[in-house]
Amino acid sequence: MNIGIIVFPGSNCDRDCAHVVSAVMGQSAHLIWHQDKSVQGMDAIILPGGFSYGDYLRTGSIARFSPIMEAIIEFANRGGLVLGICNGFQILLEAGLLPGAMLRNTGLSFICEDAYVRVENADTPFSNQCEAGQVLNLPIAHAEGNYYTDPVTLSALQANAQIVFRYCDKEGKCTTASNPNGSIDNIAGIRNAQGNVLGLMPHPERCAEAIFHNQDGHCIFDSMLAALRGHTPLPA
């Protein structure tokens, strides 16, 4: 499979993602510069973490208007798989490919730690190799991960099973104490209504191989591959 990883000025997890795609998953990773205008030939796209454009104005707000984004929006609208990790999630929100917005963490600090998330929906192209209710331990590293959306949109996300990951404790209970950044409804990751675009704040690429003590992130990349190979039918 050909996986395109978009490189914005200030991206800093692009090579980590490329490493996982190629060295761990055995696929072809293609770094695509943000000034490019095409994602032709790619089977899936990853928007990596980092600080695109220095997080100026709002996180993701300037990257969202990079030349490559038109191609990504078109790719997503055609049903192509798009995964946004951390800053990539923020860019997807600014681009309107996912609903809602990010606020500053309630504690104001940049948080860099491991967080437990529960798989709320294991029937997506990004979680089909997980089990519903499974607890993953994934690193988070952000200052603006406090997901917010209006009550009507939140109800729609809940009703359509668009909330894919929620912050929880080790036992899988979603509590206020296990919510690191103040996200509404403990949201750590959501998908779009069609199901082909996912954004999450945690970094699965930082824990996806045996050399680390933790390989919990592997299942997300595995899920994408399974979806691309047709083992799990893509949502209509």
Add this chain to the structure above:
Amino acid sequence: MKAKVYITLKDGIHDPQGRAVQQSLHTLGFEAVQDVRVGKCLEIELQDMEKEAAEIFLKSMCQKLLANMVIEDFRYEIVST
């Protein structure tokens, strides 16, 4: 001509930054402070044009880029022509 654009969080959106500033003001003895909301102010130099045309530009800039309509409100003013 010069314009100022003000971006503020919508009412009801929690502003931890404003809260931290408020607490600090209280520590300094400004106990009369009841609430603080932190926003952004942008000073924009525009080529000269009719005020109405400038306002249309400013509104469009705010909606497309300067403000995130999910969480923020905006207002603008022409400060010099």
